Amino acid sequence: MRQTVWLILGIGAVALACRAQTLPDAPGKAAYQRACGTCHAAEMVLGRAMNRDQWGAEVADMITKGAKIGDADFPVIVDYLARSFPPAPSPASGSGRGAGAGRGGGGGGLTMGPNDQQVVDPAAEARGRTVYIAECVTCHGSKARGSRDDAPDISRGPDLVRSLVVLHDRYGGAIGPFLAKGHPMQSGKSSASLAQPQILDLSHFLHAMVDETLRGGPYSQPVNVLTGDANAGQAFFNGVGRCGACHSPTGDLAHIAAKYDPVALQQKLVFPRTMSLGRGGRAAISKPVMVTVTPPSGARVTGILVHVDDFNVALRDESGTYRSWKRTPGLKLEKKDPYAAHVELLEVYTDKNIHDVLAYLETMK
Amino acid sequence: MRNPIFPITRAMPVRVVSRAMAAGVLVASGLAGQILDPARLVHPGTDAWPMYNGDYSGRRFSTLAKVNASNIDSLSLAWVFRIGAGESGFSGAIKATPVLLDGILYFTIPDHVWAIDARDGREVWNYTWQSRGGIHIGNRGVAVSGNWLYFETPDCNLVSLNLKDGTERWHTPICDLDQFYFGSIAPLVIKNHVITGVSGDDLDIPGYIESHDPETGAVQWRWYTHPNTGDAEAKTWPNSDAMMHGGGMTWGPSTYDPELNLLYFGTGNPQPVIAGKARQGDNLYTESIVALNPDTGRMAWYFQSSPHDTHDWDAIEVPMLIDGTIGGRPRKLLAQASRNGYFFLLDRTDGKNLVTAKFAKANWSKGIDAKGQPIPDPAKMPQPNGALVSPNQGGAANWPPPSFSPLTGLFYINASDAWSIYYIYDDDEKPEGWAGNDRGGFSQTSLEAIDYRSGKIVWSHKWEGPGTRAGVLSTAGNLIFTGDAANNFVALNATSGEPLWHANLGSGVTNGPIAYELDGTQYVVAGAGDTLWGFSMVRKP
Numbered sequence: 001m002r003q004t005v006w007l008i009l010g011i012g013a014v015a016l017a018c019r020a021q022t023l024p025d026a027p028g029k030a031a032y033q034r035a036c037g038t039c040h041a042a043e044m045v046l047g048r049a050m051n052r053d054q055w056g057a058e059v060a061d062m063i064t065k066g067a068k069i070g071d072a073d074f075p076v077i078v079d080y081l082a083r084s085f086p087p088a089p090s091p092a093s094g095s096g097r098g099a100g101a102g103r104g105g106g107g108g109g110l111t112m113g114p115n116d117q118q119v120v121d122p123a124a125e126a127r128g129r130t131v132y133i134a135e136c137v138t139c140h141g142s143k144a145r146g147s148r149d150d151a152p153d154i155s156r157g158p159d160l161v162r163s164l165v166v167l168h169d170r171y172g173g174a175i176g177p178f179l180a181k182g183h184p185m186q187s188g189k190s191s192a193s194l195a196q197p198q199i200l201d202l203s204h205f206l207h208a209m210v211d212e213t214l215r216g217g218p219y220s221q222p223v224n225v226l227t228g229d230a231n232a233g234q235a236f237f238n239g240v241g242r243c244g245a246c247h248s249p250t251g252d253l254a255h256i257a258a259k260y261d262p263v264a265l266q267q268k269l270v271f272p273r274t275m276s277l278g279r280g281g282r283a284a285i286s287k288p289v290m291v292t293v294t295p296p297s298g299a300r301v302t303g304i305l306v307h308v309d310d311f312n313v314a315l316r317d318e319s320g321t322y323r324s325w326k327r328t329p330g331l332k333l334e335k336k337d338p339y340a341a342h343v344e345l346l347e348v349y350t351d352k353n354i355h356d357v358l359a360y361l362e363t364m365k
Numbered sequence: 366m367r368n369p370i371f372p373i374t375r376a377m378p379v380r381v382v383s384r385a386m387a388a389g390v391l392v393a394s395g396l397a398g399q400i401l402d403p404a405r406l407v408h409p410g411t412d413a414w415p416m417y418n419g420d421y422s423g424r425r426f427s428t429l430a431k432v433n434a435s436n437i438d439s440l441s442l443a444w445v446f447r448i449g450a451g452e453s454g455f456s457g458a459i460k461a462t463p464v465l466l467d468g469i470l471y472f473t474i475p476d477h478v479w480a481i482d483a484r485d486g487r488e489v490w491n492y493t494w495q496s497r498g499g500i501h502i503g504n505r506g507v508a509v510s511g512n513w514l515y516f517e518t519p520d521c522n523l524v525s526l527n528l529k530d531g532t533e534r535w536h537t538p539i540c541d542l543d544q545f546y547f548g549s550i551a552p553l554v555i556k557n558h559v560i561t562g563v564s565g566d567d568l569d570i571p572g573y574i575e576s577h578d579p580e581t582g583a584v585q586w587r588w589y590t591h592p593n594t595g596d597a598e599a600k601t602w603p604n605s606d607a608m609m610h611g612g613g614m615t616w617g618p619s620t621y622d623p624e625l626n627l628l629y630f631g632t633g634n635p636q637p638v639i640a641g642k643a644r645q646g647d648n649l650y651t652e653s654i655v656a657l658n659p660d661t662g663r664m665a666w667y668f669q670s671s672p673h674d675t676h677d678w679d680a681i682e683v684p685m686l687i688d689g690t691i692g693g694r695p696r697k698l699l700a701q702a703s704r705n706g707y708f709f710l711l712d713r714t715d716g717k718n719l720v721t722a723k724f725a726k727a728n729w730s731k732g733i734d735a736k737g738q739p740i741p742d743p744a745k746m747p748q749p750n751g752a753l754v755s756p757n758q759g760g761a762a763n764w765p766p767p768s769f770s771p772l773t774g775l776f777y778i779n780a781s782d783a784w785s786i787y788y789i790y791d792d793d794e795k796p797e798g799w800a801g802n803d804r805g806g807f808s809q810t811s812l813e814a815i816d817y818r819s820g821k822i823v824w825s826h827k828w829e830g831p832g833t834r835a836g837v838l839s840t841a842g843n844l845i846f847t848g849d850a851a852n853n854f855v856a857l858n859a860t861s862g863e864p865l866w867h868a869n870l871g872s873g874v875t876n877g878p879i880a881y882e883l884d885g886t887q888y889v890v891a892g893a894g895d896t897l898w899g900f901s902m903v904r905k906p
Contacts, residue, residue: 112545114546115497145793161568161797162610167543167544213568214568214798221790222788225749227750262458263804267786273807274805310849310867313865346753351750351753354753
């Protein structure tokens with residue numbers, strides 16, 4: 001009987017584990033495929049699960065790695081991914097996996113691990129956590145990463161996230177036989193006394209602990225970036241940083257801290273061209289590079305730089321007309337990057353300067 | 366010694382277990398006759414590119430000069446092969462360098478192998494592996510020996526196919542998918558060894574490199590990228606548990622010196638990746654250049670490019686073998702432009718450092734120690750509130766292969782001046798996995814020509830746009846072939862760096878270009894996204 005229940009549970013879970021094999025149809029699919037498909041198998045995101053902010057950070061990261069995604073496409077692609085691959089539901093206890101956890105939910109556009117990996121059931125995970133706290137936590141630690149180095153011998157236990165029994169387990173199939181051999185527990189009973197449903201629950205909890213260790217788990221956000229000194233930040237802003245040459249706390253920067261959370265603001269301050277989502281999910285638009293082209297014969301033309309390489313240059317002029325030229329020796333080209341001063345600062349400021357300026361910007365709610 | 370994770374003894378020959386299938390294969394290969402002459406691997410002709418790097422040295426220099434700086438204007442499209450054109454409709458980037466043998470190009474993307482005609486790009490056969498999972502980020506290509514082809518799969522298998530028709534001969538496991546290992550590199554054939562490496566840094570697992578029997582796939586030896594307990598180098602870890610789970614994946618290409626009979630490769634980042642507090646010390650042999658005897662798997666020497674790395678700067682970039690002259694004396698050298706921003710020149714007989722020089726922005730080191738190794742600056746290790754670091758995680762260089770021309774004496778590489786902010790996310794006393802990452806960034810890539818003897822940059826050509834991940838080829842026609850940051854396949858003058866020719870491929874170059882000559886015609890081939898492009902002098906002279 002027990003075995004039958006076991007089997008049914010197992011089959012149900014295996015069915016759950018099957019991943020979608022194709023990209024869902026939703027607005028933005030074409031933009032996503034166009035931008036990402038040249039380098040990645042488009043199917044790479046299948047099985048991943050993250051919220052809009054996390055997808056935004058990921059797509060922004062890919063842009064810095066060379067992905068060609070314009071201001072207009074950025075929010076469209078992020079929305080497609082966020083809508084198609086939202087976070088998995090959290091366990092009932094509310095203390096388990098955060099957004100994006102799970103083996104499908106790795107960083108760097110990676111779907112990782114075996115296809116038949118266990119899909120954690122949040123309710124079972126919560127029940128398993130109760131069993132774990134009652135019988136295992138003293139020796140194996142709150143995150144199942146084993147006892148502390150200074151633990152007394154009587155409560156020393158190995159790291160279960162690194163355990164081969166756990167990593168090879170599916171729905172208790174490896175953990176069950178291990179525990180059936182008998183293993184001391186906190187209650188003084190032998191682990192052989194655990195019922196099969198408890199073992200299945202424990203299995204879900206332990207796999208959740210493995211998932212939490214993976215990229216995209218709950219430990220994938222900076223904890224606290226507000227460590228700076230606002231006064232020192234103001235001094236740098238007006239002094240060495242020469243920020244006042246372009247910015248004003250009561251002008252363009254007024255309420256800047258209300259637009260971005262501190263981490264996004266710190267990133268924006270150092271890398272203003274990095275695309276990011278503001279509070280409320282609005283995508284920030286970066287300022288374009290301007291270019292002036294003077295052909296060997298003919299008038300000079302100024303506009304927004306569309307494309308430049310060693311051989312050709314293209315711009316969109318004031319009237320919105322696209323124009324391009326071959327770069328011949330006689331053709332003059334002048335680029336004006338509105339963020340050039342930020343690039344120069346990369347070799348000027350210290351980490352303390354950055355944290356101080358962030359603290360100063362945080363005063364501009 | 367034994368790593369408890371695997372029951373295989375390190376650096377000890379493993380008796381070949383004869384399986385029924387393997388026995389059958391032995392007979393079949395015996396009948397097949399025509400075996401790839403090992404001399405063709407040591408001295409490939411201009412009509413062959415028989416391994417990932419073209420030859421054992423990793424120089425990616427072609428002696429062909431028919432296409433040269435004076436006639437490059439006539440180089441034009443010969444053929445196009447799109448992998449996504451099939452009914453399956455899959456996509457993905459070609460990161461593999463094609464292997465050329467007897468007029469046929471063999472290349473991969475994860476789970477797929479193609480054989481195409483090197484003269485006109487028409488498909489000869491294709492093979493699809495049914496995957497059980499693993500990270501499908503890229504596959505660098507195949508190795509060949511005799512009538513057989515070898516490649517790794519993301520789900521941890523070494524697969525051998527018949528070169529003639531792409532039918533599978535056998536497959537054998539090279540790693541454990543449940544521990545989040547995966548396969549991505551092009552194996553290397555040395556005599557009767559197929560050398561395989563492993564990838565995967567999501568969980569804290571140990572790296573290793575293996576040698577397999579080319580006939581049966583059986584493991585001949587395995588070498589872990591950590592020391593034996595009791596070795597002096599073991600003291601570079603706080604305890605054996607941290608060491609046994611210390612990472613050091615072997616996902617870069619290997620090179621080989623037949624005279625010294627030494628195999629060279631780089632090792633990847635230590636684990637946990639970003640948070641180093643539970644692995645104080647240099648963490649050998651992670652982020653190191655290692656020399657092994659390929660017959661026994663015994664280590665001859667090591668040199669660590671990044672002691673105690675916390676930035677994911679795998680030292681797996683090509684360990685290039687240069688026969689050069691230093692102070693008037695001929696020397697056997699090894700050069701690496703490492704992901705951490707430093708160019709290293711070593712004596713490849715003993716691993717002694719001759720040159721350490723920055724080739725890109727790098728703000729993470731306090732200086733160079735007596736062994737020539739950069740000393741990490743604790744202030745530039747990842748911080749909970751963020752540390753601005755150059756290079757970024759992508760690195761000053763990465764896996765895309767550089768090139769060396771013995772004619773110019775220059776080492777060519779696409780180098781990035783790049784910054785990002787590194788954060789610790791998990792402040793636990795025992796962090797695991799990554800426990801942090803870098804965010805955002807600025808990047809500017811240049812094609813650099815480095816004097817191998819001094820590490821000095823002789824010329825640098827700055828690309829317009831943020832970055833390129835293109836490999837480099839140099840030729841006796843005084844040309845460099847590579848990709849720019851604007852989707853162009855570009856030829857430059859190898860002496861001056863002047864751009865001479867380009868073709869917009871619609872996607873950036875994603876592999877290392879190659880050159881070969883068939884029937885008197887010189888071809889240059891590059892991969893860009895899901896397409897392989899062949900160029901030649903189509904017009905009759």
